[in-house]
Amino acid sequence: MKREVPYILMLIMIVLRFAFEWIGPLDAWVLADGMKVRSLISWAMTWMGFGAFGLGIVNFTRVHYGNIRHRREHWMFSAYTIVLAWAYGIYGVIKGNNDPLFSTIFRVVSEPLDATMFSLLAFFIASAAYRAFRVKNLESTVMMVVAFLVMVANVPFGEMIWSSQSWLGGFSGIRTWILATPTAAVSRAISIGAFLGGVANTWRVVLGIERRHLAH
Amino acid sequence: MGWTRLEIWIAAFFTLAVYSYLIKENVLYRFAEHTFLALAIGRGLCLSVHLDIIPYYNTHIVEDGRWWFLLFLPLGALYYTRSFGGGKYGWLASYPICLSMGWGLGYTIARGARSTMVQLADTMGDLHVFDNLLFLLIWACVMMYFFLTVGKNSKTVGTCGKIGRYFMMIMFGAGFGNTIQGRISLFLGRLQFLLRDWIQPMIGH
């Protein structure tokens, strides 16, 4: 029972959704008030998702409570994190997400942190490029040369060295060609592999072969 | 946007706290890290109420009178059994998981392959055009690199696969080179903030 009922429910949902997406008249089935039947089920699923409300913060609290209880290194930070998360969350729930203080904290603290963390990549990419692009073997040399061409083409001085008006369209002509032909071809081939993985996985779940996500 | 000086100072403090990681992991970074984590989680809680639950409560339940949507809430709450109850009742969570996964998978089966079909059709270009021919050859070589069962011992497949690997390196090089621009832009964005909004008023230009 533990296994079969959810599985059968899943099959029913699959068939329903498939029918709604694929069979024309069902796709166009509209209720009296203008709501599509398919939309109705979609919304019901959305409402179901709302039921898991708060699970994120509760799990988060549990993890950090563990740190405090075992007095692990930096447990003070865990205590600070729990207090701040709940205070900010509850304040937001009561006052709304457009509350001036709530959105100011987001704008002044979270957003700069988000952008700054992302921008660390400007430095990391420089050190990664420096370390990786060596003429160790043919593969890394190929990668280096292409990266080199694209980098030069992306900045104004590439244009000054080899103009796009001249032979082969200059650096930017070569970059455009590299991106449009070899890059697109490779990315298409890799993504077909990834896509096949996705399809196979879908069927593993649909056929009930894969059950690890149900934790039985 | 009307930032006050205090706000700018706070933002600048957190910005520099993150950059301090480049020198060494330190207490300022740790403070910023935990602040960010807490705010992200807290904000998630607030947004799920104010962007999801309340607006849809108003439109679906109050306006349309579809009160039966509420019956799905306890079903979703079963997700909690996964994390609590010592794993004893974890199987109950398979109900919401199966329902929502089923609804998603039905969509995938009906529509998921469409984008790929467009791409496959496009790959079959007229080979009189040199770019199309090259495109197909590169595509085929990379595909052969990923042949996992057939042609393990075939020299042709092996060689083509190797060539395919070089073409992949071309793509990775191009991807890398192209990304640098984006990553520098990110830092420039922060730099503009630090220089224009934080330092410039201090030295009074």
Add this chain to the structure above:
Amino acid sequence: MREFLERFSEINPRIIYLVMACALIIPVLQPIGLPIVVDEETTKPVFDWIENSKPGEIVFFDVSYGGGSNAELSPQLEAWFYHCMQKGLKAVGVAQWETGAMIAGDLLKKVAAAAEADGYSAEYGVDWVFIGYKSMIWREMREDLWKTCGNTDFYGNNFEDLPLMQKVRQWTAETSKAFIIFEAGSPGVGTYLVNWADCDIYVGCVAVNVAGNQSILRSRQIKGLLAGLGGAAQYEKLLGRPGDATSLMDAQGLGHAVIIVLIVLGNISYILKKKNG
């Protein structure tokens, strides 16, 4: 010199960070003014689309990025949106990212004010509407945009009060033949490729996604592509209204130069070391 080069391959990454920081800070303080070249295959089609549209046509846009991609995509959005206002198009915006909605909400007001100051009509509700992020089921927007978005826009106005929204009850190819997505990752253009395959889709993306998007550009699933900050600078050049992107391209140039020099020195060092065994 030789000794320096040989030891160069074990350089501390922190020195690289320092050099990089200097290379980026200096041109921002003192711009050099390097030239910008427009890419005919990516940037030009986007510009031509707006340039050749008739006044009064409705165009959609989607802001799918966060604070991190602000520096790259906001100049794109700014230039594109200004262009729309300049040509008298009616722009309707949505956001798949909540942070994108916050950023665009402020930015669009600023650009609209600038456009009005330049003598173009950019009244909210008439010339443009920004719906913002609604955690909506995207698939459902085609049929009933109003209900899916909860009847309110980003600034809290009711759709009933916005004249432009009266014309936009669905989002189909009839309402708007073409739209643009400013995307930084997922969710992004993928949402539209499946559900809006009958519309002309344009994309403004961060530089890292350019390589991936080339494949769908080639298969004509999307019609044009603004590539990162460079794309924004090119658009600004076509528009004849230099902005942030144009001024930051100098720093880009120097930053790239530093990386190129580092790679060259690293390789010389590597080869020297190998020769010496």
Add this chain to the structure above:
Amino acid sequence: MSEILFLAAEAPQYKFGFVVDQPNAVSACLFYLCMGILVWVGVSRARAGLPLPEIKRIPGLEAFDEAVGRATEMGRPVHMTNYDEGIGYEDTFAYWSYMAYVAKLCAQYDTRLIVTDSSYLCNAVHQDIVRQAYLEAGRPDAFNPDDIRYISGTQFAWAMNINGIIAREKPAAQFLIGYFYAEALLIAEAGALIESIQVAATIATTQIPFFIATCDYVMIGEEMYAGAAWLSRDPIITGSVVSQDIFRIVIFVAVILGALLETFAPGHNFIKTFCNF
């Protein structure tokens, strides 16, 4: 096209009289069905122990033992993570196979394993996987549930915390397996800074270059699934990898035939017509 879709109630124009009139609707569905049959056949054969084509050995797999071994020697932990994880994602299923293998190694060698999660639902599964591995190694008391950590689903809050953890705990080995976005380089470079052995496997084409630059071993694209099959020896994954491969060859042949038809018999290219139907 979309007009038809929208006015479907008045003027139904369905393929075969009932299928929605959208491009690729039929072919995409058949594609899926064929693959379904293949997967079913492949997996049931693998389960029954019937002969299946052998999968090519993926380079990089030996790195798992090597990396965990080195971490044991140095007395430092092993770190394993995946950003875009979720219940039911194909990458996550593959990730679980790797995790079971690494957890088994760690339990045998008595090395600490840190797993960081962005999804709380996955976290519950990971607890089970690692606990099971310790149980099988006969040392259930060595399992520390606090090391299987749920962090946050917000991209850079997650990345910032992971970078902090890497700098503080100094793992000697890192396994980055699954789907990643821009945070890939942040984590991989943080790992490179503390000189840990890193093994990456992803199908995210935009992030592979950065993994190649920073990691010691990289499994590209589908090698990730094949590697999972190799390590787990699980008939389910093995069977499905084999069926994926068969289908890849079918696509390969079909596309080449299609291209030849397009060239020499344009107008009779039934393969392309099918793809677009």
